[in-house]
Amino acid sequence: MAKFKQFPPRPPLVARKRSGRVALIAMGVSVSALALTGCEEKVDALQYSSVESCVVGGELSEADCQAGFNAARQDHARVAPKYQSRQDCEAEHGAAACEQPAQQQQQASSGGSLWMPLMIGYMMGRAMSGPVASQPLYRSSSAGKVRTASGAKWDAKAGPVSVPKSAAARPSSGKVMARSGFGRTGGSRSGGRSFGG
Amino acid sequence: MQRIETAERYNWREVAEELGFRFHSIDGDPYWFEGAYYSFTLRQVEDDLEEPSEELEEMCFAIVDKALQSEEIMTRLAIPERHWDYIVDSWVGKAKNLYGRMDFSYNGEGPAKFLEYNADTPTSLYEAGVFQWRWLEDLQADGRLPDTADQYNSIHETLIEAFQGFGLEGILHLTAEAASEEDVGTIEYLADCAEQAGVGTHLLPIDTIGVTDQGQFVDGQDQLITNLFKLYPWEWMFHDEFADRLAGSSMRVIEPPWKAVLSNKGLLPLLWEMAPGHPNLLPAFFTDQIDADVLGASYVKKPIYSREGANIEIVENGETTLKADGPYGEEGGIVQALAALPKMGGVYPVLGNWLIASRPAGLGIREDDTPITRDDARFVPHVILD
DSSP states (O other), rough: SSSSSSSSSOOSSSSBBSOOOOOSSTTTOOOOOOTSSOOOEEEEEEEEEHHHHHHTTTSHHHHHHHHHHHEEEEEEEEHHHOOOHHHHHHHHHHHTTOOOOOOOHHHTTTSSSBBBEEEEEEOOSSSSSSSOEEEEEEEOSSSTTTEEETTTEEOOOOOOEEEEHHHHHHBOOOOEEEEEESSSHHHHOOSSSSSSS | EEEEEEOTTTHHHHHHHHHTOOSSEEEEEESBBOEEEEEEOOIIIIIIIIIIHHHHHHHHHHHHHTTTTHHHHHHHHOOOOOGHHHHHHHTTTTTOOOOEEEEEOSSSOOOEEEEEEEEESSOOOHIIIIIIIHHHHHHHHHSSTTTTOOOOOHHHHHHHHHHHHHHOOOOOEEOTTTTTTTHHHHHHHHHHHHHTTTTTTEEGGGGEEEEESSSOOEOTTTTBSSEEEOSSSSSHTTTTTTTTGGSSOOOOEESTTHHHHSSSTTOOOOOOOOSSSSSTTOOOTTTSSSSGGGTTEEEEEEEEOOOOOTEEEEEEEEEEEEEESSSSSSTTTEEEEEEOOBBTTBEEEEOOOOOEEETEEEEEEEEESSSOTTTTEEEEOEOOOO
């Protein structure tokens, strides 16, 4: 019998008051003390140019393909990067890749003429509740690459794709106005090694 | 309940490193201490800790209900009025909670006395749930403890179940002060449990959170934060610059805002008022309550907001016998009857009873050389024998 088994198998249980198995999937392996700033993990996503291409891909049901598209389409106008001119937009997304948002939305914003990229596809996860949020994809300035609203880029091939985890989250709405608005009260008061307890 | 001295595993530091337990020592002194363990009977654990903690949790819910309908109580708890609606909404909306730790004074006999509730940002979770569990497995594998030995500790499994039950949509962001290795270790552990429950996670230092012109919170990569676990107390959050944006955002926060009512030493006098004479409660009063006199000349004085034992003062026979320094106290305080921690093997253990999703889930013991348990108190494992 090996002397140190990492997680020894348990005999059949009577009513026990402790966990039957305690395994860690990431904590024990990571070397960096700060996953907070460490290199980024990848997650599996699917990307398609249209519902039809998604259905043909065969990874998801038609209903899921449609639901993912709808969610992405709905977010498109809200999350797409905005530009002051067509020129600025095309510089980032290529010729004939830009549009103006619907009139109504334009009035709600600063009033000037705004441009944003056309939605050329969408990405989604295999499960709606997983780490990958359905979201629109745009043409990027790099050939053969798509990008998300927040600017993460990867190859523009249909089907399964591995993407940085942070890029899989739902895109934010709006422009970041301020940071560091949380944490000051604690920083000024705690002298201990834990801010929790 | 006994404190039994024993030999350390010769390789425990290596095991700790292997399992990602990086804060096992404080300035070279062990924080994890396995030169001794506490032994309980099953009856002690079930009747004296587990059951009372469940009952106290129900009483705590009654207190939240009552406090949120009373301007007077909310004012006494020093919760800023502009956040009351935000807190009430989270309670009415039945926002789920993840965890909390009730601390007890107990020596194996008689009712365990409830000292306080860290309901919002408890730490020492990983030590209790993982490393303590592993310690028992190793000692059993070595034949040093019988196969029948058990532990009050379903923390790990229960956390995963709790995350499964949360029904989170999208990624869970977890945040802490990056400067605290212990706090970062705690959120890394929680992230691990969340991932095992199928929830995608992302960790971030609390000061990198941003807010958009549309009132939503975002992480350092400008991604929307839909769900946030914060190892950062509500009472501090409420005083931070972004506090007033919380209610208008769609961000779901764990622990939910209503935990601000429980993670407050004002809970103790409120409980005593609701159930005076309850065997697990100590008489407690707000310092400005006239009843405080009934405690006589021996009591413990605690600020409403205090962590890691800071600013706690013990008065015996009218004289201050022990006082811990710290930055707290400006919000007022409470007095509580003195339930001195038992002295066992020359040290003072305090028993932390974990609740996960409000169900009793395990025990973690910390011992200090003084009767006030501070942030350098050592974590010591326990077993259940017979």
